[in-house]
Structure formats: C-alpha cells, structure tokens
Amino acid sequence: MPNASTEPEELQLDSEGVLQAIELQHGLLAERVRGIFSFSYLTFQEYLTARKIVGSYNLQALKQPLELLVTHITEPRWREIFLLTVAMLRNADFLVLLMKQEIDALVAEDPYLQKFLKHRNIKHDWHFSPKQEKVLQQYYDANQLLLDCLNSNCEVTGIVRQEIEASLLLPIKKLSEREW
Secondary structure, eight states: OTTOOOOHHHHHHHHHHHHHHIIIIIOSEEEEETTEEEESSHHHHHHHHHHHHHHHHHHHOOSHHHHHHHTTTTOGGGHHHHHHHHHHSSOOHHHHHHHHHHHHHHHHTOHHHHHHHHHOOTTSOOOOOHHHHHHHHHHHHHHHHHHHHHTTTOOOOHHHHHHHHHHTTOOHHHHHHSOO
16 A cells, blocks of 8 residues: 555554454454454465465475475365466476375384285285374375376376376385386
C-alpha cells in the first residue's frame, strides 16, 4: 500500500484490520485463538505449501526443497502436498526418484523385512514386531502415494516411470543389482 504508515503501532492496527476483514468477508482465515489465525480449509495451506516448494525449486535451481519434502513421505497429512507438488513441477522425475529412494530406505536396515519382501511367501508364518508392522504399513502407504503421484497428471519421463514401476516393492539387494 503506497500510503501505508511505517509506524509499528499503526502497522499492527492495519494488519489486524486486514486479518479481520479477510476473516469476516471472505472466510479464508479463522481466528482459532485470540491473535492466532489459520486457514479455514486445509486445502489452502496445502496448495500454498506446494507452490512454495515448487517456486523455491524452480527459482533457485536447488534440490533442497524437494529433498526436505520427501522426509515427510510417511506422514499422511503431507499426502496432498506431494500430489500438488508433483503436478506443479515442469518435470517430476527428480521428485519421484527421491520418493522411491526414501521409500526403499524405510526397510533397508531390517534384514527380516528384506527377507519378507524378497520371498513374499504367503504360506510362511511371518511374525513382525510392532515396530516392523509400523514400518511395513509406512512402506505400503508411501508406495501407494508414489503410485498415486505417477497416476496423476504429472510430467515424468517414460524411462523414469518404467524404472520405478519395474522396481516397485523389490528388496534392497535386487535394487542394488539394477542399473538406474
């Protein structure tokens, strides 16, 4: 605003007025607790988060925003952000490859889970600890997210898509034998 005051007290009053106007007139924001505002709908926050990630990645040509995003691959509340981000990227190859690496790392340290993934013998009586069950559920959910991203309207090269689909759910030993 060209005629806005630069005095801290007036800026505070103006800011509060803008927030109240947005809350009352548009319903975009809601005051949850006195002085604490949040988006009325989580979709706005998810969309703006994805835009920030993509903007940072595109403008700075840094891999870091995507690398930080994939650290949340097992968190259900980040699902829509992944789907929005992969759709917004001009080329999502790097992101889906990072996702695949992060997913594979979930089970990489547990030889028993690796054996399970390698054999998948239904007749075998598999026994998992609660921690292993949690890891397997995260592994399944993260792979489902990866598939949902690939099945969305994202731009992924055919080679990357084929490689991910061919190596889905493979044990680490078999993955290390493959050429990327």
